[in-house]
Amino acid sequence: MVSLYSTFPYFRLKNGLLVETSLIGKALSFGLREYGFEPCVSNKMHFINPYAYTYNQYRLNVAQKKIYFDMLVTKRILPILSLFYKLNIIRRFYFLKPHTDVGRKVRVFPFYSRLQSYSANVKLHFRKVRPVSIRLQALNLLTKRSGVSSLVLNTSSGLMTHHEAMKLGIGGVLVYTLN
Numbered sequence: 001m002v003s004l005y006s007t008f009p010y011f012r013l014k015n016g017l018l019v020e021t022s023l024i025g026k027a028l029s030f031g032l033r034e035y036g037f038e039p040c041v042s043n044k045m046h047f048i049n050p051y052a053y054t055y056n057q058y059r060l061n062v063a064q065k066k067i068y069f070d071m072l073v074t075k076r077i078l079p080i081l082s083l084f085y086k087l088n089i090i091r092r093f094y095f096l097k098p099h100t101d102v103g104r105k106v107r108v109f110p111f112y113s114r115l116q117s118y119s120a121n122v123k124l125h126f127r128k129v130r131p132v133s134i135r136l137q138a139l140n141l142l143t144k145r146s147g148v149s150s151l152v153l154n155t156s157s158g159l160m161t162h163h164e165a166m167k168l169g170i171g172g173v174l175v176y177t178l179n
């Protein structure tokens with residue numbers, strides 16, 4: 001007998017109805033391209049790649065025009081949220097009271113404006129295999145060419161924009177670009 005989980009691995013049966021249990025299930029029911037998902041999406045993504053997990057959570061919930069959304073947070077995700085707050089991608093975030101064994105939940109409020117439809121154009125560039133490393137000289141050239149856009153780098157001093165990295169005189173691994 002074929003089990004339901006082998007046939008539909010991202011759905012479960014609840015009150016006789018199939019219900020999606022992960023971000024992949026939501027993407028399958030609404031379409032991957034609609035939400036701009038990166039190829040690897042899962043509820044356990046924050047342990048594997050916190051950059052892709054945060055990016056996908058943000059994109060999914062902004063596409064659904066949610067005023068706020070909840071997500072799991074670990075030590076590696078907290079600096080990403082702090083940087084998104086500093087770059088006005090999200091308005092605010094705060095920890096929710098119940099603490100789970102997996103991680104703490106945080107409520108995130110994306111930045112919206114009633115006057116204009118604003119969604120920061122965030123593009124994920126981080127990859128585990130052969131990451132894109134940028135030296136200080138390349139940062140100087142990119143700053144002159146890029147204009148308004150910002151680069152988010154993972155440096156030895158932590159996660160920061162390319163302007164901060166140039167002030168410190170260091171390069172790093174490219175994580176996001178923001179337009």
